[in-house]
Amino acid sequence: MSFPEIAIVDALKKTWTDRRVRVKPGSKPELKRFEGRVGRVVTVNYGGRAIIDFADGAWYDLADFESLLDVVGDDEASGYDATVNSAQALPTRQS
Numbered sequence: 522m523s524f525p526e527i528a529i530v531d532a533l534k535k536t537w538t539d540r541r542v543r544v545k546p547g548s549k550p551e552l553k554r555f556e557g558r559v560g561r562v563v564t565v566n567y568g569g570r571a572i573i574d575f576a577d578g579a580w581y582d583l584a585d586f587e588s589l590l591d592v593v594g595d596d597e598a599s600g601y602d603a604t605v606n607s608a609q610a611l612p613t614r615q616s
Contacts (some may be wrong), residue, residue: 525569533565541598542573549589555581559593559600562586576605584600 540562542553560575571586583589593600 524567527551527567530548530565530569533569533571536587537562537571538564541593541601543593545589545591545595552589559597561603562590562599574603576602578605 529558534547542560542562543558544552544560546556555575558575560573561574563574563580565571566582568582568584570582570584571581571590573586573590575581
């Protein structure tokens with residue numbers, strides 16, 4: 522398994538971290554369950570995979586994410602609600 526250079530990953534992190542994204546329709550059958558949902562890129566790991574939060578309580582890592590994701594505009598970004606995600610420092614749904 523080859524890893525991308527650190528400089529490349531750092532550039533991807535700077536570009537993609539905290540972006541609101543949506544999976545491109547028909548990109549991969551295993552991603553069909555995320556079509557139409559807005560997610561947030563948490564980070565890009567040093568394996569070159571994007572860590573995506575679709576606000577369902579889990580984070581997913583995607584290889585080749587640049588060809589699989591569309592960046593969502595500010596008007597559509599409201600479709601992402603981080604408060605429903607249990608992967609928070611202090612989730613509101615826990616007491």
